[in-house]
Amino acid sequence: MTSPSIFSYDLQATNDAARAGIFHTPHGPLETPVFAPVGTQGTVKALTPSQLEELGASLILSNTYHLYLRPGDELVREMGGLHKFMAWQGPMLTDSGGFQVWSLSAINSIDEEGVTFRSHIDGSKHRFTPERSIEIQQNLGADIIMCFDECADPFDHSYNRSAIERTHRWAERCVQAWTARNQQALFGIVQGGVFDDLRRESAAALTAMDLPGYAIGGLSIGESKDDMYRILELLHPLLPSHKPRYLMGVGTVEDLIHGVARGIDIFDCVLPTRIARHGAALTHSGQINIRNLEFARDSRPLELDCDCYTCRRFSRAYLRHLVKAQEMLASTLLSIHNLRVLVRLAQQMRLSILAGEFQSFAANVLGQLKAKYD
Amino acid sequence: MTSPSIFSYDLQATNDAARAGIFHTPHGPLETPVFAPVGTQGTVKALTPSQLEELGASLILSNTYHLYLRPGDELVREMGGLHKFMAWQGPMLTDSGGFQVWSLSAINSIDEEGVTFRSHIDGSKHRFTPERSIEIQQNLGADIIMCFDECADPFDHSYNRSAIERTHRWAERCVQAWTARNQQALFGIVQGGVFDDLRRESAAALTAMDLPGYAIGGLSIGESKDDMYRILELLHPLLPSHKPRYLMGVGTVEDLIHGVARGIDIFDCVLPTRIARHGAALTHSGQINIRNLEFARDSRPLELDCDCYTCRRFSRAYLRHLVKAQEMLASTLLSIHNLRVLVRLAQQMRLSILAGEFQSFAANVLGQLKAKYD
Numbered sequence: 001m002t003s004p005s006i007f008s009y010d011l012q013a014t015n016d017a018a019r020a021g022i023f024h025t026p027h028g029p030l031e032t033p034v035f036a037p038v039g040t041q042g043t044v045k046a047l048t049p050s051q052l053e054e055l056g057a058s059l060i061l062s063n064t065y066h067l068y069l070r071p072g073d074e075l076v077r078e079m080g081g082l083h084k085f086m087a088w089q090g091p092m093l094t095d096s097g098g099f100q101v102w103s104l105s106a107i108n109s110i111d112e113e114g115v116t117f118r119s120h121i122d123g124s125k126h127r128f129t130p131e132r133s134i135e136i137q138q139n140l141g142a143d144i145i146m147c148f149d150e151c152a153d154p155f156d157h158s159y160n161r162s163a164i165e166r167t168h169r170w171a172e173r174c175v176q177a178w179t180a181r182n183q184q185a186l187f188g189i190v191q192g193g194v195f196d197d198l199r200r201e202s203a204a205a206l207t208a209m210d211l212p213g214y215a216i217g218g219l220s221i222g223e224s225k226d227d228m229y230r231i232l233e234l235l236h237p238l239l240p241s242h243k244p245r246y247l248m249g250v251g252t253v254e255d256l257i258h259g260v261a262r263g264i265d266i267f268d269c270v271l272p273t274r275i276a277r278h279g280a281a282l283t284h285s286g287q288i289n290i291r292n293l294e295f296a297r298d299s300r301p302l303e304l305d306c307d308c309y310t311c312r313r314f315s316r317a318y319l320r321h322l323v324k325a326q327e328m329l330a331s332t333l334l335s336i337h338n339l340r341v342l343v344r345l346a347q348q349m350r351l352s353i354l355a356g357e358f359q360s361f362a363a364n365v366l367g368q369l370k371a372k373y374d
Numbered sequence: 375m376t377s378p379s380i381f382s383y384d385l386q387a388t389n390d391a392a393r394a395g396i397f398h399t400p401h402g403p404l405e406t407p408v409f410a411p412v413g414t415q416g417t418v419k420a421l422t423p424s425q426l427e428e429l430g431a432s433l434i435l436s437n438t439y440h441l442y443l444r445p446g447d448e449l450v451r452e453m454g455g456l457h458k459f460m461a462w463q464g465p466m467l468t469d470s471g472g473f474q475v476w477s478l479s480a481i482n483s484i485d486e487e488g489v490t491f492r493s494h495i496d497g498s499k500h501r502f503t504p505e506r507s508i509e510i511q512q513n514l515g516a517d518i519i520m521c522f523d524e525c526a527d528p529f530d531h532s533y534n535r536s537a538i539e540r541t542h543r544w545a546e547r548c549v550q551a552w553t554a555r556n557q558q559a560l561f562g563i564v565q566g567g568v569f570d571d572l573r574r575e576s577a578a579a580l581t582a583m584d585l586p587g588y589a590i591g592g593l594s595i596g597e598s599k600d601d602m603y604r605i606l607e608l609l610h611p612l613l614p615s616h617k618p619r620y621l622m623g624v625g626t627v628e629d630l631i632h633g634v635a636r637g638i639d640i641f642d643c644v645l646p647t648r649i650a651r652h653g654a655a656l657t658h659s660g661q662i663n664i665r666n667l668e669f670a671r672d673s674r675p676l677e678l679d680c681d682c683y684t685c686r687r688f689s690r691a692y693l694r695h696l697v698k699a700q701e702m703l704a705s706t707l708l709s710i711h712n713l714r715v716l717v718r719l720a721q722q723m724r725l726s727i728l729a730g731e732f733q734s735f736a737a738n739v740l741g742q743l744k745a746k747y748d
Binding site for chain 2: 041042043045046047048049050051070071075078079080085086087296297299309313314315317318320321322324325327328329331332333
């Protein structure tokens with residue numbers, strides 16, 4: 001048995017493919033759909049845990065690759081694990097490091113055993129294997145951990161064929177290395193680029209392992225929206241309904257709605273905090289950049305009906321001043337707003353599903369979204 | 375009558391020269407002694423108003439020079455004043471800009487009318503006069519505003535003689551320009567460098583104007599501690615006991631204690647937040663830099679008995695990680711701690727004065743302070 005009952009997922013309601021549920025973790029029940037802010041280096045940039053709690057965040061993500069390099073997973077373990085280290089009391093997720101060695105580091109070689117790469121910080125040489133990734137993630141101690149996977153150009157069929165086959169062999173090794181089964185839920189990652197046949201194969205191979213949950217990787221990295229939505233529709237009936245599904249790296253208003261409409265429960269993305277640090281805010285009608293002169297004397301909040309701390313207390317004029325004056329508080333306040341928009345959207349989708357009104361809710365939000373965020 | 379009763383100061387208790395009192399302002403009663411965090415550009419760097427409230431800040435300072443240049447005092451007035459603009463609901467103080475044109479900008483000329491200077495931001499040319507400084511401060515709308523003064527090298531007697539005489543003439547002009555007398559308390563600034571005769575003259579000239587409060591300027595800018603303490607002792611009997619006294623730009627544990635012991639009620643300083651952004655923390659036994667390797671695996675808080683948010687939730691190891699990883703949260707958490715140390719010290723001094731125990735309290739804190747902060 002690879003799925004301990006502690007990580008049970010209660011499916012509470014469905015509206016067509018859209019799902020509302022509760023995923024039970026050692027750090028409390030996680031209500032889904034949910035959007036997870038990203039805390040790459042053991043902190044969601046510019047925010048305290050209290051600010052994250054206040055804006056309604058329930059799950060946060062940290063990056064195994066970054067924490068392994070700095071401050072080191074052994075140090076985090078000695079300090080009592082990542083929850084204690086960063087003072088986050090709710091559910092937490094770590095990725096496997098597979099995507100970061102592919103996207104951030106200089107890879108020296110990928111072989112059947114693992115990946116040798118150079119640190120993006122100091123160029124030092126390191127090696128990840130499936131076993132090492134799980135060991136690091138067990139040292140960090142997140143509630144949800146990920147299988148170490150091989151990432152690939154989503155449009156190259158032959159590369160994706162070999163990559164998913166290796167990813168499945170690596171997943172078997174991750175399952176073997178995964179000893180903290182009552183503390184951490186190991187999720188498999190379905191890969192296969194934009195190719196239906198490979199996605200089907202990947203879903204079949206991973207679901208056969210009966211893991212506590214499944215992630216969908218290799219999307220939102222350059223393929224079209226149509227490709228993304230088609231893959232999600234393809235996978236919906238292939239993934240077990242009694243396990244949570246996590247769409248990795250997706251975080252726009254539009255994509256959250258389309259994702260939930262296709263059966264996704266968990267999302268994460270750096271977008272809302274990254275664009276915040278460049279002065280951009282999510283609004284009902286699209287993205288605005290608060291640097292623009294038009295906001296210099298605008299006494300309105302970012303969004304008139306937003307319940308976030310930033311919108312309750314500050315004007316666009318003040319936020320523009322902070323950005324122009326290069327004040328750190330600008331990043332804090334814009335991050336609070338942008339995260340609240342996505343966290344609240346996931347909460348509202350959940351409520352609409354429980355009420356049997358997801359379709360009209362989704363149509364209404366998409367109707368207001370006059371401009372795309374991405 | 376230049377001192378409206380709204381700005382009355384209730385002297386509640388004295389222990390020798392040390393005073394506990396309440397200064398009444400349009401934004402509530404201000405209990406003294408008090409330490410004011412500095413929000414140069416309309417924000418205490420890296421902190422939200424809620425974080426300032428939580429750490430016990432009751433008075434904050436903003437800089438007229440900076441806000442005049444960016445975003446502009448007219449804009450702040452249009453947005454409802456600085457309280458509303460930066461969402462600070464308690465008492466607020468602005469300086470006159472006199473010190474900043476002297477220390478930050480390239481001064482073109484000082485004449486009897488005012489000062490012509492170039493912006494440190496873009497080199498553009500500007501002019502401050504006493505009337506303009508008061509107009510800007512009235513546009514900003516702080517509870518406590520300052521007379522525009524001429525700053526001088528504290529060791530040059532002949533320059534200080536002419537500077538205080540001009541400062542007194544400018545103070546008369548500031549009083550004339552000061553129309554918002556029921557909303558804003560105008561403080562005079564005693565100058566005169568390290569020279570007893572000039573300080574006496576300056577105190578006499580300004581107290582004759584019967585202003586709502588008095589600041590002591592031109593200290594903590596390079597003179598010795600002995601000079602500073604001697605000047606404070608000299609001024610103590612010369613300043614009216616029923617008006618608050620503000621020692622400008624002073625903000626170490628040691629100086630707060632020595633200042634209160636010599637009759638000071640109000641302090642401000644950028645030091646606690648500036649050193650925080652460089653990884654330094656105030657502790658009972660002096661200043662530590664959290665970057666140091668010795669803290670890498672130190673699971674203790676910055677101070678074992680500190681009640682601040684940072685010390686309640688985070689270890690030295692985590693703070694060191696944030697600083698090393700160049701995370702903004704490091705500045706936020708270290709600023710919270712450092713400000714809490716000085717805000718709490720002022721609160722504790724107040725309580726000790728009310729209890730008649732200031733001398734033993736001060737001796738105890740100074741005894742613990744094995745190393746100097748500055």
